[in-house]
Amino acid sequence: MRQTRITPHLPLWRSFILVFALAIPFVGLDTNASAQPATAATVDAPKLKTLNDHFPFAVPETVDQWRGRADELRCRVQVATGLWPTPERTTISPVIHGRIERDGFIAERVYFESLPGHFVTGMLFRPSADNKAGLVDGKRPAVLCPHGHGGRTQRLSDQALEQMLKTGAEKYEESGRYPKIARCAHLARLGCVTFMFDMLGYADSQQIDYKTAHRHADPRAEEAADQTPCFYSMDADLKLQSIMGLQVWNAIRCLDFLADLPDVDRNRIGVTGSSGGGTQTILLGAMNQDVLGGVVKVSFPNGMVSTSMQGGCYCENCNYLRVDTGNVELAALVSPNPQGMTAANDWTKDMLTDGFPELKKLYTMLGYPERVMCGDVLHFPHNYNYVTRSMMYPVISKHLGLPTPAEEGNYEPITEAEMQVWTKEHPQPTETGPQHEQQVLSWWTQQNTAQLSKVLPLAEGDAAARRQRMRQYDDVVGKAWRVIFDRSLPAADDMELEIVAPFEPDVGEPVERWQIKHKGWSTQTDVDVFNRSKGQPKQIVLAVGKNLDACLADVTATDSTLLDQAVIAQLSIALDMKSQPLIDDSRTYSGFTFTYNRTETARRCNHVLTAIGQLKAVYPKAKVCLVADQAAAPAAIAAASLASRAVDQLIVRTDGVRLGNVKHYSDVNFVPGAVKYFDLPGLLALRAPAATTVLGETQEKLQITVDAYGSVGAEKALTIKK
Structure with a gap:
């Protein structure tokens, strides 16, 4: 603490003294003095940060300091996403149907309930039966693929595909037209069971539509205080219930789905996504691994590990998540487990000099410098294209016990009809829109009540039990x-003190402005x-x-x-x-x-x-x-x-x-x-x-x-x- 005394620049705050004089006599105080209170100076309107500001990662000096910081951040992630304490993992009752066979892999359609009445949809990819790569005691490694903005069924236009083939961003006309599916298909060919699930409002996930989840520009009538709570309402905010939180919960249940498959080795599961899917990948790695069952062994959060733009969508922001932190530090929470990423000609373009060196420093301090990489794809804009995917496959393969990966090959595209999860035999849910949101938030609130009631102070009972409950x-x-x-x-060394000492002669006992x-x-x-x-x-x-x-x-x-x-x-x-x-x-x-x-x-x-x-x-x-x-x-x-x-x-x-x-x-x-x-x-x-x-x-x-x-x-x- 540095302390100095400076010449007064503020008028004597005599009214403060006079107030006390009304109740308690002060020796030497001139109670007839008249002056106005000093202007309150603690009105430091801060420069507010936005998602487009700079979010550097300051690596702690010691491993113990990092562990303490990491514990704080993992708790922050859970609180911010509304998952502190963790809700009950209800039965998901998965349905797998519509087998599709292609050269080297098998694809199937999937739906299950991440919470009662709310369905997660997606596609499951498996290696062909004759593929023994990575097979140990009948079980295979697995990869979860959050798709990101554009959707699981994203189809490039003829013009976009032609341009990508010309620049080398994609290699094959057939598989390159559906770049997100291409990622899953090749991971399956490498020996991984792979699941790509639909983010809210994309493809078959329509109980909450795209506009609500990703383009909520104006308040809806259903968000008013006198209505049953839905997303973006005050009730939802005051309970930390957000679109981002629901998507994270869906992703957690997707990991549960993969880990419980009979042919999956739950100790060899990775996650990779790009753009909004990269944000989901970061958060899964940042989550307390007790919540995930310790299953995320390798991570490749592409396109969102950056000290610049942090995620511009509603589904990438929730209250408290990035206060005094950012995506680089949040990505670091998966350490010491391996991870990779890329720097492209977008908001990640400075990563090679601002962000990745700090991650490398952290991994080096932890004793695993070889476990983090950042690929240079600066000649491409924001992407998860063929070149970027080719950088991801070796990272995933190495750390999930697979042989050196073969180059991504072409395949007969899966038709859009084959991608559809909901069919005549498997009809889509009828509860949608605000009514469905209300049901989701009602369940969420019930979970909050049930989990928090387990730690509420006891009104009566054994003294030891009551003290234990207070600790909980x-x-x-x-x-x-x-x-x-x-x-x-704050500690004394954190502060600097300057004292303004008034010396007006008509006041016997001075007031100081600190x-x-x-x-x-x-x-x-x-x-x-x-x-x-x-x-x-x-x-x-x-x-x-x-x-x-x-x-x-x-x-x-x-x-x-x-x-x-x-x-x-x-x-x-x-x-x-x-x-x-x-x-x-x-x-x-x-x-x-x-x-x-x-x-x-x-x-x-x-x-x-x-x-x-x-x-x-x-x-x-x-x-x-x-x-x-x-x-x-x-x-x-x-x-x-x-x-x-x-x-x-x-x-x-x-x-x-x-x-x-x-x-x-x-x-x-x-x-x-x-x-x-x-x-x-x-x-x-x-x-x-x-x-x-x-x-x-x-x-x-x-x-x-x-x-x-x-x-x-x-x-x-x-x-x-x-």
Whole structure:
């Protein structure tokens, strides 16, 4: 911590002193002084990141640091996709039909339920029976192929195909017309069981149509607050239910489908996709491998590992996913397992000098420099063409126990009729559109309730069992909130302090304006500090709110001794905002802003944490009392709950405010996931056993908080007043 004292540039904040003088006599204080409060300076409107910004990967210095960072990121991925905790894996009941034979491989059509009533469709490719490559004890390696934008059945036009044949992007007229199918066919010829599933809105996956999943430009009537929740509604956002999350869940169930096939070796499964399928590949590699059963052994996320554009579709963005991270670091989470990628003449064009060197550095630090590669296809635009596929096959083959791959060959194309999963004998589901979305989200909500109820604090029972349950609550719900607010109490060395010291002669005890700069966060937090003690204070009272009079009244009503020999401070923070900053994007989806940026409540929480950290650094022996009014309640509760050891006492007036009451994602109190994780009562529960007084509430409305305090034998530390 660097501390300097500078000449004052701000008017003396005398009103702050006067407020305290109304309740407690101050020796030497001129209570007749009249001046306006200093302008609040903590209004640092950030430059919001967009999906087109720069997302570098800073490799940690040690393996242990990387492991810690990786654990945090894997939790972030699950929270962001709505899969924390993991839903129940219901029976998928796969149906495989419509056998198609070609030279060297067999193709079949597949559908199954990734969740009750929601069907995943696709095509399964197997080697011909006489192909023994990779066969060990009757089982083969397998590859999951998310197809990406363009769809499983993508067919190149005559003009596009002619151009690709001319440039060498494709080699054969027949197989090259369907480049996504060509990938699966050759993987099967190499000895892999291969499954390509339909992303939402493509080919046979039409229960949620293409426009809803990928081109949702305008809000629909069904998304209104008074309707049954569907995707893009406030209810969905507040429970972290997104199109991207559903696609990730579909992909996870596709891995389950492959791993359970009798001819598949579940210990030899890889994933490769391009574009939107590359994003899916990154996320499967980034997922906690316990969720996947540890089955992803090699990854080739083509076309999306980049420090530039991160994915422009609704299906590639979900709240919190890329806050202070990006696709290169997320791709690194599959390490130390092998992976490959390419740099093309698109947003990946700088990967060879910005992104891949960092991945190579990480793999080298982990002891496996040979396990990562990046191919140069800069002479082609965005693609997964013949040349790129030829770079992928050796990576997949080497790490799945296959011989050196033969060159991709031609084959008789599969007809579009043969690609169709739904037939007269296998009719497509009739539940579609908003009605189907409502059923999916209803199931998702039921799963949230069922899984989270297993960790809720117990209202009664054996003391040891109640304490154990609280540990589980912190491990699940606490981790989720730590992703949502994602910063902890700063260390002294993280901050630089400059003090503005006023010396007006008509004031006996000066107020100082502290300007605290956090070096890593690039923020400035302003705090007005008045030290009543003659030496080291016993108490720090930090007030956050619109109404300082009311805050102080709440302090004295709670404990009149708190202000004795205390440092009294007020955080200068803008609380009059009607809405929070959003990126300049006409598309109506919260994820385009909050996939990359913190919410306003999280930013306010960061300022509270900074103020506490600096006050504790200067006055290390003093206890901290944090007091907040309704306007600042969410940020103060978050800071006091996630840094509960540093906040000895919290006095907060909520007057019933809840994060779940917002109507639009521009609302200043919009916090995605707040409803899923029990809103402010769920946050307050994380403070147990620290002293907490909540004003403007009833015990019934804070039952989860009451149960948490009871679980750790700290009932007397919690006070609730109407």
